[in-house]
Amino acid sequence: MAENLTRASYTVESLLAVTVRVFNERGYDGTSMEDLSRAAGISKSSIYHHVRGKEELLRLAVGRALDALFATLEEPKAVEGRPVDRLEHVVRRTAEVLLAELPYVTLLLRVRGNTATEQWALERRRDFDHRVAELLQEAVTAGELRADVEPRLATRLLFGMINSVVEWYRPGQGGTEGLPEAVVQLAFDGLRAR
Amino acid sequence: MAENLTRASYTVESLLAVTVRVFNERGYDGTSMEDLSRAAGISKSSIYHHVRGKEELLRLAVGRALDALFATLEEPKAVEGRPVDRLEHVVRRTAEVLLAELPYVTLLLRVRGNTATEQWALERRRDFDHRVAELLQEAVTAGELRADVEPRLATRLLFGMINSVVEWYRPGQGGTEGLPEAVVQLAFDGLRAR
Numbered sequence: 001m002a003e004n005l006t007r008a009s010y011t012v013e014s015l016l017a018v019t020v021r022v023f024n025e026r027g028y029d030g031t032s033m034e035d036l037s038r039a040a041g042i043s044k045s046s047i048y049h050h051v052r053g054k055e056e057l058l059r060l061a062v063g064r065a066l067d068a069l070f071a072t073l074e075e076p077k078a079v080e081g082r083p084v085d086r087l088e089h090v091v092r093r094t095a096e097v098l099l100a101e102l103p104y105v106t107l108l109l110r111v112r113g114n115t116a117t118e119q120w121a122l123e124r125r126r127d128f129d130h131r132v133a134e135l136l137q138e139a140v141t142a143g144e145l146r147a148d149v150e151p152r153l154a155t156r157l158l159f160g161m162i163n164s165v166v167e168w169y170r171p172g173q174g175g176t177e178g179l180p181e182a183v184v185q186l187a188f189d190g191l192r193a194r
Numbered sequence: 195m196a197e198n199l200t201r202a203s204y205t206v207e208s209l210l211a212v213t214v215r216v217f218n219e220r221g222y223d224g225t226s227m228e229d230l231s232r233a234a235g236i237s238k239s240s241i242y243h244h245v246r247g248k249e250e251l252l253r254l255a256v257g258r259a260l261d262a263l264f265a266t267l268e269e270p271k272a273v274e275g276r277p278v279d280r281l282e283h284v285v286r287r288t289a290e291v292l293l294a295e296l297p298y299v300t301l302l303l304r305v306r307g308n309t310a311t312e313q314w315a316l317e318r319r320r321d322f323d324h325r326v327a328e329l330l331q332e333a334v335t336a337g338e339l340r341a342d343v344e345p346r347l348a349t350r351l352l353f354g355m356i357n358s359v360v361e362w363y364r365p366g367q368g369g370t371e372g373l374p375e376a377v378v379q380l381a382f383d384g385l386r387a388r
Contacts, residue, residue, distance in 0.1 A: 084386070136385075145385045149376045157380055160358020161351050168350050182343045186351055190384035191330075191339045192278070 012050050012060070015040055019057045020103045028058055029113060055117045062111060062121040065104035068097045069128050084144035084188075087135045091187055094132075095162055095180035099169070106166040129159060158187055206244050206254070209234055213251045214297040222252055223307065249311045256305060256315040259298035262291045263322050278338035278382075281329045285381055288326075289356055289374035293363070300360040323353060352381055 018040045022031050033054060037044045051057055072078060072093035078086050098105045111121045133155040139145040145154075162183055169179070212234045216225050227248060231238045245251055266272060266287035272280050292299045305315045327349040333339040339348075356377055363373075 139385075144387055146379070146383075146387045149379055149385075150372070153373070153376055154380065154385060156362050157355050157358065157377065158385070160361070161355040164351065164354020164358060167354070178344070179347070182347050183351065185340070185343055186348065186381075186384065188384045188386045189340075190380065190382045191333075191343075191348060191352070192382045193338055193340050 015042075015047065015050060016057065016061055016064070017103075020061045020107050023058070023061065023107050024103055024110070028054075028107075028111070028118075055115055058107075058115075059117045059120070061104055062108045062117075065097075065101050065108040066121070066124045066128070068101050068104075069094060070124075072097060073128075073131055082144060083135060083139035083142050087132070087139050087145075088184055088188060090132060090135060091158065091162070092180045092184050095165070095183045098162065098165055099179065102166065102169070102171060109163055109166055129155060132159075161187065209236075209241065209244060210251065210255055210258070211297075214255045214301050217252065217255065217301050218297055218304070222248075222301075222305070222312075249309055252301075252305075252309075253311045253314070255298055256302045256311075259291075259295050259302040260315070260318045260322070262295050262298075263288060264318075266291060267322075267325055276338060277329060277333035277336050281326070281333050281339075282378055282382060284326060284329060285352065285356070286374045286378050289359070289377045292356065292359055293373060296360065296363070296365060303357055303360055323349060326353075355381065 015036075019036055022035055022039045026035065031054065033044050033047065036054070036057070037047060040047070051060070072090055075089065075093065077089040078093070080086070108121060108125065111118050111125075133151055136145065136155055136158075137151045140147050140151055165179065165183075209230075213230055216229055216233045220229065225248065227238050227241065230248070230251070231241060234241070245254070266284055269283065269287065271283040272287070274280070302315060302319065305312050305319075327345055330339065330349055330352075331345045334341050334345055359373070359377075
């Protein structure tokens, strides 16, 4: 029984890896169950054995990215200490999650459409942004961050910088070790030499 | 004759405004001449009177964005003075051009495909990024910008922040006056209070 469960979950996970790649290449709307069956090398009925269909695969895939992002907000360094240090931790960890779960976060950031799952993903993404914006506001109130840039705008520009990584970073080209730290340094201290 | 030319160029310009909106909504690949004719309220043969086809409209549209961006590099404040001040000017002006030419820059940033025009647009975009990266490197060499973040990475994160504006800014929601300045402040001095 335990072995069956392990096998089943392994299959869903590897199916998900293929699914995310195809969704990112062809777009969610442009992908058929036929495309997924061909890319995974298994029959459509084998896929339906694990999931109800394309929308459930999308939910599992973007859910993986969202869970990883939300988990960073519960880490000790995100809940204890000065607001500015908690925000810095969340920014660093968000960049790390983005690199660790690159195809899943890429898919999440490209979600646009009108299905219930896409709406749910957009709403959870907004929740996450909102939690970070609140943390940023706390740090402004504490006098730790500059008050002359409106916090909502600052959050958007901050995520703009972090999320852009999915557009240009390609795994295997190296140089990721320094990336989360570079994001933190630019976000908090800017480009200027001191 | 002069009047005819004026009328003709006005028509191309208004056709372009419609085209860019449709390209941004449906994607370049997903747009037919039929779609453009319907959206513009003129016949396909009227469109062909002005341009050879869809690809020429794309070239005119992204060309408008590229010309505006490259023009910032030739402005006096971009060519005279300390490298850091020249870079600051280019960053501010890039954000201003993005807001002033929002649909055109949005289209430019979404170009992906394989037609000659798309390849040309991608190459000119890379040229622009490269020119800014060189300016950034100059400012690092002059000791005006921090040397601990690799200039190519810094340029990518910087454009990530600026370009993200097309993803979330909607005209008419206000708050643009402060946007280029906020971009400059975050990029050069970061979020931290001093």
